[in-house]
Structures are given as C-alpha cells and as structure tokens.
Amino acid sequence: MKPTMEKPIFEKSRPGVVGMRVPAAGVPATDWAKDLPAGLLRQAAPALPELSEPDVIRHFTRLSKLNYSIDGGFYPLGSCTMKYNPKVHELIARLPGFANLHPYQPQSTVQGALQVIHDLEQALCKLTGLARFTLQPAAGAHGELVGCLIIKAYHASRNDAERQEMLVPDSAHGTNPATAAMAGFKVVTVPSNDRGQVDLAALKAAVGPRTAGIMLTNPNTLGLFEEEIRELAATVHQAGGLLYYDGANFNAIMGLVRPGDMGFDVMHMNLHKTMTTPHGGGGPGSGPVGVAPALVPFLPKPLVDRTEDGTYVLNGDRPQSIGRIKAYYGNFGMLVRALTYILTMGADGLRQASEDAVTNANYLRVKLMDVYRLPFDQVCMHEFVLSGDWQKKLGANTLAIAKRLIDYGYHPPTIYFPLIVSEALMIEPTETESRETLDAFITSMRAIAEEVIKDAAFVAAAPHDAPIGRVDEALAARKPNFRWQPAGGHAGEVSSTDATSRAPGC
Ligand SMILES: *Cc1c(COP(=O)(O)O)cnc(C)c1O
Helix, strand or coil: CCCCCCCCCHHHHHCCCCCCCCCCCCCCCCCCHHHCCCCHHCCCCCCCCCCHHHHHHHHHHHHHHCCCCCCCCCCCEEECCCCCHHHHHHHCCCCCCHHCEEECHHHHCCCCHHHHHHHHHHHHHHCCCCCCEEEEEEEEEEHHHHHHHHHHHHHHCCCCCCCCCEEEECCCCCCHHHHHCCCEEEEEEEEECCCEEEEEHHHHHHCCCCCEEEECCCCCCCCCCCHHHHHHHHHHHHHCCCCCCCCCCCCHCCCCCCCCHHHHCCEEHHHHHHCCCCCCCCCCCCCEEEEEEHHHCCCCEEEEEEECCCEEEEECCCCCCCCCCCCCCHHHHHHHHHHHHHHHHHHHHHHCCCCCCHHHHHHHHHHHCCCEEECCCCCCCCEEECCCCCHHHHHCCCHHHHHHHHHCCCCCEEEEECCCCCCCCCCCCCCCHHHHHHHHHHHHEEEEHHHHHHHHHHHHHCCCCCCCCCCHHHHHHHCCCCCCCCCCCCCCCCCCCCCCCHHHHH
C-alpha cells in the first residue's frame, strides 16, 4: 500500500537522454530572433529534464496514483457527496454529436442538445415538484446566488424593499450565509434545538416584515430530517418570506419527498453530487436552480421551450429575468451525464438509490455509535455526524482520526463540520457501496478507536504511511506552490518546500 517516494523528475534527468527526435523542419530557416525585442529573448536553453519516454510516462502515472480517487477506493465524504461515476456517462458525453458542438451553431442544427436541456429540466421538475429550472449555474454556490437574486427580484417586483434579511440555520453549509451576504442580504442565524433541528420558537421570533426568506436543507447537514418542515414553511410564508432549499445533496430523498411539496419556493441541486457527474479538483460542476410558479418570470434567460410543432427554441424573451448568469447554457457535458443517469435509473431506480443511501448510512451509524460519540441519536438520512470527543480526551482528536484513516487506505470523512458538533466526523457512504466495503470501513474505524485507547500518541502522529505527512493546510490552500525547483535553482523558478495536502473535508 505504502507508495515509495521516488526522485523528482528533474533529479532523474541525465544529459543527452531524449524521449523523441523532432524531424528537420524542411522549410528555410528564418532569423525570427531579429524581429523580436531583445528583452524577450531567452539567453540560454530552458532547464528541461532529459528523460526517455517511459521514464516520463512512469513519472506522471506514479504522481496520478498518489491522488486518492473514487475509482481507487471508498470515499465517505459527508455533505459533498462523492459517488461512483458510471463510466457509461463518459461514453455518452463524448459522443461527437455532443462533444463537438459549438455554442454559436444555429438552433436548427442543435435540436438534440436543446432537447437534452429540455428533457433534463422536465425530469428535475418532476423530482422536485417545482415549475421550471435553469441549467445555467456552474456550481452549487453559483445556484445559491441565482436563487438569492431571484428572491431579491421577487420582493423588488412587489415594491417590498424592506425585506433585507436572510435567515440561515446554524447548521447550514458555509456557502449559504456567504451567498446570502454576497447577494446583499443581512444574514440572521437561527439556532438548532437539542434534537439537531431548526428551533421553531426561535424561528418564530426571528421572522417579520424584514424577512426576505430562509435558506434551509432537509435533511439538514446533520443528516436529520426536519420533522417540523410544514410548520417552518408556514411560519416563513405567513411572514411574507420565501423558502430556499439547498438541494446540493438530493440523494437522500429522490422519489420519496419533493421540496415543492414541503413548501419550498426555490432550490438548487448539485448535479455533480446527486446525479453522479464527476466532481472535485474545481469542476466543472452544475447547479441547476428550480422555482415555484410565482418565481418563473425571474429565472435567468434564455430557457429552452418546446414549440407546438416540436421544435426546441432558446427563449430569451423574458422581461423580468434576472439576466444571464453564465456564458452560453451551463456546463453542457454535465447535463448530458445527469440525463443519462436519470434515464438509466428510471423513477424506481432513483427512489431505490435514495433508500439504499439511507440504509447504508444507518448501517454505519449503528455499527460505530458505541465507539464514537453520536451527538444526535436518531435515525439518519443519507449521512450522519459522529464526534471524536471521547478520543480527543485520550489524546487523539478528530483530525488525527482522519489522518489515521489515510494509513488504512481511505479518504477521510468531512471533519469539523457542521460547526455545531464538537470534533465532528461527518460520514456519508452513498448508495453505491457494497456491504463488504462498509464492513471493511467499520473494522478500520473500530481499529482506530482501539488504537487511541492503547496508544493515543501514535494516532495523534498519523499519518504514518502516506506519501506526505502533516502539512500546513492553511498555507497549502492560501499559497499553493505547484513548482519544484531543481537543485541549484534556475532563473524564474520559485522555491518549493511546502507541499499541498490531501486535505480532508470539501
Ligand atoms: C457542496 C454543497 C454546496 C456548494 O456546492 P458547490 O458546487 O461546491 O458550490 C452547498 N450546500 C451544500 C449542503 C453542499 O453540500
């Protein structure tokens, strides 16, 4: 398991070794240099490593294996669902008729692509109980911004300028308050009660004529279903506010319950989480936004409409629209993958995926709750949150447990989120994992709990077998340095002593 650290590629370089030979140009040589400013001319040849082709291939292949991936192992990241990405999606998205499209092609030549957008929108409406969707937003947070701008436009259209406050529960994903603030709202935090659900009395005290809306997710970030959702919705609506649903992780409730029926007016969904399109490494993502009938006029433009004769058209004639939110029509390849997923699963399959996700999460929860503290001892939905409090008392905190899991060959779960649980370990197995995989993970988590009892200092110093030990994660995130400097250095190269990490969380 333990990867060996090999010499960096520059150090393997041997003068004169070549991977390929470039044939003679066969055209007259020109003295291009005389036309270029002297300051731009290189005085010496660049210090490139000299290696054979197999050495280069092995170098990069080895590097690629140092990255943990969903195709390499179990990835129980909570909240930012990391599901298996069926490979058939890649085949379909790569079909030349999709992959070679140009966004400026005449609409008559892209009818199939417009139908994909149209059909996916219809499917999302059915799954959520909402009236229409825009597929433009490129990420979940981007969708949240669209949703907040729509809520703003709605209140503005009613000359209700007083509604400047967005309510956000204290268990919310960090993007919720950040997006609300970015859209110009004042964020008002609503506390959770001792069952990990929104405190209804506190919500009643917080709503009023300044309430623009509330951003909620159900199940919430503790993986718990908000049982009083109907009363929460009525409370906000009676005060004149709107309900925003953070549907980033929709895989808990597909085919079981719909946000539209729970009383939500606007929502986003992360196709790159729920609909198995790949994510990580910064994208591309897709965060479609759906709305109830009263908000349809404010959706970004254009939308794809189907005319009576069956032609698909990009309809930009939407005078109350908040405008365009992204160039062209969203990350189209993600839309192809998501529609492929929905069509291959079918309504029953999607429902079963949610049921399996919930079953898997509860299986792990019950098998671990005697060795890790379970702050909210209730049946969970697709994920659950443990606490490393007991282990921390013995000398190995949640960060150490996460690092030790790397030694066992797992990507760590999300840690220290949600903020309302001390030493949080947020675990989401997803529906695609087998009983054997879950059992192996349980065995590892229990083994780590044992290790903490026997030798907490050993766990506290983890990882022991990873290619990189503990790194300064703040430095790695704020000042990432992706360049390696050959011994002796070269002009223009920056130093590289700090490493980037396989950071837990999302
Ligand atoms: C992932 C996530 C988001 C943000 O989605 P991005 O695509 O990362 O911008 C928002 N809310 C919740 C609950 C999430 O899990």
